[in-house]
Amino acid sequence: MSTIWVIFKRELSGYFTTPIAYVFLALFVFLSGIFAFYIGNFFDRGQADLQAFFMFHPWLYLFFIPALAMRLWAEERKVGTIELLFTLPVTMTQAVLGKFLAAWVFSGIALAFTFPMWITVNYLGTPDNGVIAASYIGSFLMAGAFLAIGSCISAVTKNQVIAFVVSAAVCLGFVMSGFPLVLDVVSGWAPPAIVDAVSSFSFLTHFEAITKGVIDLRDLIFFVSLGAFWLFANAVVIDAKKAQ
Amino acid sequence: MAMRVDDGGGEYVVPMIEIRDLTKRFGPVVAVDGVSFEVERGEVLGFLGPNGAGKSTTMKMVTGFLAPDAGSVTVGGDDIASSPIAVKRRIGYLPEGAPLYGDMTPRAFLGFIAEIRGLAGARRRERIDTVVEQVSIGPVLDRPIETLSKGFKRRVGLAQAILHDPEVLVLDEPTDGLDPNQKHEVRNLIRGMSSDKVIVLSTHILEEVEAVCSRAIIIASGRLVSDGTPEALVSRAPNHNVVCCGLRGVEASGAVEALGAVDGVQRIDVVAASAERVSLQIHPVNGASLLAPVAEFARTRGWEVDELYAERGRLDDVFRAITRPHGSSAGNAGAASGEG
Ligand SMILES: Nc1ncnc2c1ncn2[C@@H]1O[C@H](COP(=O)(O)OP(=O)(O)O)[C@@H](O)[C@H]1O
Ligand SMILES: [Mg+2]
Numbered sequence: 001m002s003t004i005w006v007i008f009k010r011e012l013s014g015y016f017t018t019p020i021a022y023v024f025l026a027l028f029v030f031l032s033g034i035f036a037f038y039i040g041n042f043f044d045r046g047q048a049d050l051q052a053f054f055m056f057h058p059w060l061y062l063f064f065i066p067a068l069a070m071r072l073w074a075e076e077r078k079v080g081t082i083e084l085l086f087t088l089p090v091t092m093t094q095a096v097l098g099k100f101l102a103a104w105v106f107s108g109i110a111l112a113f114t115f116p117m118w119i120t121v122n123y124l125g126t127p128d129n130g131v132i133a134a135s136y137i138g139s140f141l142m143a144g145a146f147l148a149i150g151s152c153i154s155a156v157t158k159n160q161v162i163a164f165v166v167s168a169a170v171c172l173g174f175v176m177s178g179f180p181l182v183l184d185v186v187s188g189w190a191p192p193a194i195v196d197a198v199s200s201f202s203f204l205t206h207f208e209a210i211t212k213g214v215i216d217l218r219d220l221i222f223f224v225s226l227g228a229f230w231l232f233a234n235a236v237v238i239d240a241k242k243a244q
Numbered sequence: 245m246a247m248r249v250d251d252g253g254g255e256y257v258v259p260m261i262e263i264r265d266l267t268k269r270f271g272p273v274v275a276v277d278g279v280s281f282e283v284e285r286g287e288v289l290g291f292l293g294p295n296g297a298g299k300s301t302t303m304k305m306v307t308g309f310l311a312p313d314a315g316s317v318t319v320g321g322d323d324i325a326s327s328p329i330a331v332k333r334r335i336g337y338l339p340e341g342a343p344l345y346g347d348m349t350p351r352a353f354l355g356f357i358a359e360i361r362g363l364a365g366a367r368r369r370e371r372i373d374t375v376v377e378q379v380s381i382g383p384v385l386d387r388p389i390e391t392l393s394k395g396f397k398r399r400v401g402l403a404q405a406i407l408h409d410p411e412v413l414v415l416d417e418p419t420d421g422l423d424p425n426q427k428h429e430v431r432n433l434i435r436g437m438s439s440d441k442v443i444v445l446s447t448h449i450l451e452e453v454e455a456v457c458s459r460a461i462i463i464a465s466g467r468l469v470s471d472g473t474p475e476a477l478v479s480r481a482p483n484h485n486v487v488c489c490g491l492r493g494v495e496a497s498g499a500v501e502a503l504g505a506v507d508g509v510q511r512i513d514v515v516a517a518s519a520e521r522v523s524l525q526i527h528p529v530n531g532a533s534l535l536a537p538v539a540e541f542a543r544t545r546g547w548e549v550d551e552l553y554a555e556r557g558r559l560d561d562v563f564r565a566i567t568r569p570h571g572s573s574a575g576n577a578g579a580a581s582g583e584g
Contacts, residue, residue, distance in 0.1 A: 006359040010345075017347050080343030084404075087307040087339070088360050089332040243270070243310055 003090055007098025008105075011072075015106050028064055028110040032056065033117065049127050053117050054135045054211040058175045058203050061146045066167035068107060069150025070160040072099050073238060078158040082242055092235045100151050100231060107143040111136065131213035138210030141223035142203055146171050148230035155237040171203075174226075178202025201226075258321055260285050260412060260442040261306065266315035268301050275301040277466035278315070283459075285411075288438045290457035290474070291446040294567050298466040299446040300340050303416050306444070307337045319412055333361070336410035340417050340446075342401030346390030350381055350400045353389060354407060361408040375403040378433065395426040402433065413437070415445040419452060431456050450559040454478075464567040474559065479531055481557025482565070487526040487534045488515075490551030491542065496522040499547070506541050508532050523551070 015021045036053035076082040085095060121127050150167040157163050176182050178199050187195045199205060206219040259282035268276040276298040283289050291299050304310040306317050308328045317324040319331045345353055354375070358368045376382055379399040384392055389400060398418070405413060418434070419427040427449075434443060434456050447453065453460050454474045462470040462477075470477065478484060491499055496517035503512055508529050516523040528534045535554045542549050 003360060006356065010348075010356050013352075014345075014347060079346065080339060080341060081345055083304070083309050083339040084337075084343055087309050087332060087335070087337045088357070089329045089362075090360060091329065243304075 003094045004098045004101070007090070007095060008102045011099050011102030012105060015102070021106070024064070024067070025110050025113055028060065029113045032060055032114050035060070036117065050117060050121055050132050050135060051211055053114070054139060055208070057139045058142065058207055061143055062168055062171050062175060064110070065107065065143060065146035066150045066153075066164045066171065068103050069147050069167060070154050070163040072103060072151050073155035073234075074158050074160045074163045077155070077241065077244075082238075086242065092238065096151070096231055096235050096238070100147060100234075103147050103151065104144050107147065108140055111140055111143065128213060131211070134213070134215050135211040138207055138219070138223075141220060141227075142207050145174075145203070145223045145227040145230070148227040148234065149174070152230045152234035152237055155234055155241060174201060175203045178205040258318075259283060260320055261444070262316075262318040263302075263306065264316045264318075266302060266305055266317065267313050268298075268305060268310065269313050274466050276305070276312075276463075279463065279466070279468050280315075281461060281468065281471060283442050283444060285442055286439060287459055288434065288443045288445070288457045290453035290460040291444055291463070292448065292450070292453060292460055292563065293446075293463040294448065297463045297567070299463065300416055301466075302463070303337075303414055303444070303446060304339075307335055307414055308332050309339075333408075334410060335412045335414055336405035336408065337413075338401045338405045338415045338418055340420075342398050344389050344397060344400055344404075347388060349386050349388055350376075350392075350403070351385045353400065354403060357404050357407050363408060371407055371409065375407050378406070378436075379403045380429075395422055398422060398426070398430070402430070406437065410441070412442045413444070415443070417446055417448075419447070419449065427452075450563055454559060462563065462566055469566050477562050478557045478559055480565075481555075481559070481561045483555045483561070484531045484557030485528050485533055486555040487528070487538050488524070488551065488553055488555065489526065489538060489542070489549060490521060490523050492521050492548040492550060494522065494545070494547050496524075499524065502545065503538065503541065506534070506537050508534055508537065521550070 032053065035056040036050075039056070073082070076085060086092075118129075118132060121132070122129070149170055150163070153167040153170060154160070154163040156166070179202070183195055183199055186198050190198075200222075203223075206222045209216060209219050261283040263282070264280050266276055266279045267274070279298075279302060291302070293299050301310065305312045306319070306324070308317075308324050308331055311325070317331075320334050322330040322334075324331045345356075348356070351372075354372050355368075358364075358372060363371055376385065379402050381396060381399050381403060384396050389397060392400070398421075402415075402418065405415065415434070419430050422430065431452065434445065437443065438456070438458075445452075445456070457474055460470070460472065460474050460477055461468060496514050499522055500512045500514065503509060503524070503526060509526055510529045511527045513525040513527070514522065515525055526534055526538060533554065535552070539549070539552060542552075
């Protein structure tokens with residue numbers, strides 16, 4: 001546990017050694033606001049809720065999360081510090097979790113800085129704060145699932161740009177798999193069971209259910225177990241690739 | 245730590261590092277091929293071999309970074325496969341090229357290593373101060389590592405490896421890429437630490453072996469081809485103990501004939517001969533020492549000797565002979581790898 005903490009601290013403070021971290025935070029808060037106000041028509045909807053804000057999170061994460069995750073393992077492999085790390089008394093689980101948690105907490109910090117949205121909506125009306133809290137939790141869990149994917153893919157390559165592009169593409173797949181566009185293509189040839197399976201992997205479906213106030217434990221479990229699966233895959237990939 | 249184990253039939257000493265039939269393949273390449281050896285506390289083991297011989301791969305298995313395809317590694321009685329963390333606690337390791345977290349300062353980096361190694365409080369401060377002093381990185385402690393010169397980076401890598409005062413130190417080409425002064429400093433550092441530890445260092449610089457190692461292992465194409473003291477290795481040089489001598493007041497042919505009768509002389513080469521001086525190389529039988537008999541013989545004959553010394557032999561020559569891919573003494577080394 002303490003080893004995870006040591007790795008976590010090193011990773012998280014690593015984000016803040018460059019100004020990029022602050023640019024990142026500012027951009028996330030700014031864009032999530034812009035999207036909500038201009039594209040989501042936050043005011044025109046005349047509703048005291050944050051749906052117009054949360055509905056863009058999967059799309060924002062599509063770019064922000066791979067950018068956060070791309071460095072995690074690609075850089076270790078490129079520079080060779082992975083050899084240093086795994087010859088210290090550190091287990092694979094500790095290393096994977098320490099790094100993942102640091103990135104996740106960073107994404108949580110970005111999310112936390114959007115609190116003015118919450119204040120605004122409370123100022124303008126009387127929203128259901130339970131739903132908003134659940135949405136924040138759902139958004140955070142979704143960020144974690146995205147990050148697990150990004151972390152795993154960042155172990156596949158030494159090139160951060162490739163890691164970014166591939167993670168964004170895979171994440172896009174998970175977001176889009178609930179879209180009629182995608183489902184129509186699949187339902188053209190696949191049996192309904194497969195169509196259901198594909199759509200059940202959609203981040204959008206699970207996340208929208210949460211933001212609409214339909215708090216179903218299964219949606220939360222979906223993100224947690226998907227994240228766990230990708231982190232497990234992450235460990236497998238590191239083990240297979242670390243020699244190269 | 246020489247551990248004493250009682251297996252019923254009396255105690256015996258377990259070596260600090262025990263390597264048995266270690267093997268590692270990368271696809272078709274057999275990088276390490278059935279290597280076995282042991283290292284005792286107090287030894288400084290030089291790990292020699294041409295590039296691609298399998299030195300780094302062996303070290304990566306000893307330090308637990310790579311899992312062997314076959315064979316075992318035991319450090320201080322713990323098996324790396326079953327107790328990797330216990331083994332890693334015992335070892336300090338400088339990987340090839342000294343990889344470091346470039347965005348950290350040496351101070352933050354050593355703090356991180358100390359925490360991971362479980363050093364805390366006063367002990368942590370004391371150890372960091374000690375190694376910073378030992379490798380002289382005081383002036384650069386607060387500059388990002390990526391802005392440091394190669395020499396300083398290497399020292400930070402060394403500091404990291406010795407921070408927890410490990411029983412076993414594994415250094416992969418610790419002086420590679422350093423200038424002569426820096427090499428000298430690193431060697432002094434290693435010599436200063438050697439008495440109570442096991443140190444294994446790889447190199448392809450042979451003078452380094454003679455300078456710091458008490459024992460040298462040579463591997464070629466993944467196989468162990470020689471194991472002994474540097475002196476024993478040198479004695480296998482083709483020109484070991486060849487006596488070079490310069491004589492005045494004697495004719496070349498006369499000198500060769502007369503000296504040929506001295507006991508233990510195998511053959512004599514005339515290097516140069518003029519009216520007033522001859523220069524000879526006297527080859528001994530089986531590398532025996534001829535210096536004294538030759539000096540004595542010249543004195544009884546009344547020759548004027550203006551030069552007389554025995555060649556030590558060069559490690560380079562031995563190394564080349566042993567590791568040459570198609571050399572007779574290297575056995576099947578040539579067959580094992582697609583060289584080049
Ligand atoms: N990760 C790897 N993948 C494929 N081949 C490798 C890998 N690491 C080392 N090798 C090969 O194994 C052999 C031994 O390499 P290495 O242990 O690095 O040698 P040395 O350190 O003695 O120069 C070489 O032929 C090298 O090309
Ligand atoms: Mg090497």
